[in-house]
Amino acid sequence: xxxxxxxxxxxxxxxxxxxKEVNTMKIKLSVLLIGLVSLIYLQIKLGTAQSEVRQLSMGxxxxxxxxxxxxxxxxxxxxxxxxxxxxxxxxxxxSVENLRLMGRNRMHLAVITPQIGYFARKGMAMxxxxxxxxxxxxxxxxxxxxxxxxxxxxxxxxxxLRGRKVGVGPASGGLGTIAQTQLQFNGIDYKKDIKPxxxxxxxxxxxxxxxxxxxxxxxxxxxxxxxxxxxxRILSWGEKEVSAFIGKQPFYGRYLIPPNYxxxxxxxxxxxxxxxxxxxxxxxxxxxxxxxxRAIIENLDCIAKIYAPAKDITPEWAASELGNPFHPGxxxxxxxxxLWKK
Numbered sequence: 001x002x003x004x005x006x007x008x009x010x011x012x013x014x015x016x017x018x019x020k021e022v023n024t025m026k027i028k029l030s031v032l033l034i035g036l037v038s039l040i041y042l043q044i045k046l047g048t049a050q051s052e053v054r055q056l057s058m059g060x061x062x063x064x065x066x067x068x069x070x071x072x073x074x075x076x077x078x079x080x081x082x083x084x085x086x087x088x089x090x091x092x093x094x095s096v097e098n099l100r101l102m103g104r105n106r107m108h109l110a111v112i113t114p115q116i117g118y119f120a121r122k123g124m125a126m127x128x129x130x131x132x133x134x135x136x137x138x139x140x141x142x143x144x145x146x147x148x149x150x151x152x153x154x155x156x157x158x159x160x161l162r163g164r165k166v167g168v169g170p171a172s173g174g175l176g177t178i179a180q181t182q183l184q185f186n187g188i189d190y191k192k193d194i195k196p197x198x199x200x201x202x203x204x205x206x207x208x209x210x211x212x213x214x215x216x217x218x219x220x221x222x223x224x225x226x227x228x229x230x231x232x233r234i235l236s237w238g239e240k241e242v243s244a245f246i247g248k249q250p251f252y253g254r255y256l257i258p259p260n261y262x263x264x265x266x267x268x269x270x271x272x273x274x275x276x277x278x279x280x281x282x283x284x285x286x287x288x289x290x291x292x293x294r295a296i297i298e299n300l301d302c303i304a305k306i307y308a309p310a311k312d313i314t315p316e317w318a319a320s321e322l323g324n325p326f327h328p329g330x331x332x333x334x335x336x337x338x339l340w341k342k
Contacts, residue, residue: 054085054288058109058278059098061173063091064202066219066309067111070140070276073306077299082291095174096126102281103132109292110134113143113174114251114275114323115181121324126177133282135327137289138296138318140276141309144255145178146269147235148208148223149215158186158235165195167204167216175201178274179217185245220257221309227263234262236269251275251323275322282327289329297337315339 058075061067068091075087087109092098098110099120118124123131149155155164161183168183168190169175176198180190190196197204197213204216205226215235218226226232234257237245246252253273259266278296280289296303297315304311319339326334334340 052084056085056087056108057106058087058089058111059092059101059107060089060111061092061094061098061175062170062200062202064200064205064222065094065175066141066143066201066221066276067094067174069221069307070303070310071111071278073303073310074140074278074296076306077302078292078295080302081295081299085288085292093170093173094176096172096177099127099132099134100130102134102279103130105281107281108284109137109278109280111140112277112279113178114277115249116174116177117277117279117324118251126172134279134324135282135284135289135330136321136324137278137280137293137327137330139320139322140278140318141312142253142255143274143276144220144257144271145175145217145274146220146223146257146271147182147215148218148226149233149235150208151231151233151264153214153233155215155235156233158183158237159188160235161188161215162193163195164215165197165213166190167197167199167207167213167218168194169198169204169217170200171198175217181249182217182245182272185248186241220262223262227265231264232262234265234269236267237271239270242270242272245272253322277322277324279324280327284327284329286327286329286332289327290333293330293333297333 058071060071068089072089075089079086095112095116098107098112099116101107102110117134120127120132123129147158155161168179183190188194197207199207201219201222204213205218205222207213208216209226209230223232223234242254246254253275255271255273257269257271259268297318300310300313315337316339319334331340
């Protein structure tokens with residue numbers, strides 16, 4: 001009897017031991033299963049978050065030009081402030097190519113001059129029979145180009161450019177179109193009356209310095225660059241001519257450069273403000289454009305820290321019109337901030 005009881009107890013201990021082992025195994029399996037499920041969930045969430053980042057291509061222009069110089073920091077600052085988008089600043093030939101790419105749905109955003117944008121919307125000039133619709137997101141900094149020559153030349157006015165080697169910007173870029181427009185207004189046919197050199201912005205500055213060309217249509221910053229090593233002369237417009245030019249071209253403005261703004265130029269220079277706009281595809285979602293406009297305005301300091309001339313952009317300036325209509329998403333943002341004047 002005692003023997004049987006002893007055997008029974010030993011048997012029960014074995015059963016309990018196996019039960020505990022099985023139970024421990026179940027717990028371990030449960031923990032492992034929970035871990036695997038959690039890992040899969042995290043991977044799905046991570047993949048979803050990555051897939052939700054909107055990739056946006058933004059056309060600028062050639063390296064060294066104002067479009068690239070403002071577009072690149074703008075993309076950097078917006079990407080930092082708005083994690084759900086990733087804007088890539090693309091190097092292009094400028095406004096004309098940007099708009100053509102947008103018309104083919106190959107560019108989401110673009111930096112352009114208002115004049116070229118106006119032509120695109122109306123199907124005029126280089127966009128004849130191929131109009132491109134778009135909406136403005138923000139107006140960017142003033143865009144002033146000046147006609148520059150070296151002081152040692154005998155070129156003292158725009159009319160003196162006849163017969164000279166002149167840098168007029170890229171063949172298909174907005175800079176080149178504006179240069180040609182200004183020349184034509186001053187009675188100069190760029191195909192017949194000058195020897196045109198079609199170059200990128202930075203390339204023109206170097207060509208002017210080394211004597212390859214005798215005059216160039218340069219941005220303010222490139223003019224500073226040339227003036228840092230060479231004595232220059234800037235060809236100023238007359239007040240009457242500027243007024244007449246703007247009267248016929250409503251997407252331009254008047255701009256007066258004060259004396260000594262450029263090294264060695266101790267006289268005021270009257271010239272044309274070409275304007276710069278950031279545009280988007282017309283059918284871009286209103287909510288996305290709203291966020292883009294907000295991110296830009298809330299990060300103007302960030303942009304100016306990378307590109308100092310951007311300090312001239314104020315929220316009021318960014319909301320002002322210049323020849324082309326704003327996108328409804330941008331209008332909504334500016335209305336909420338009390339910046340929309342219409």
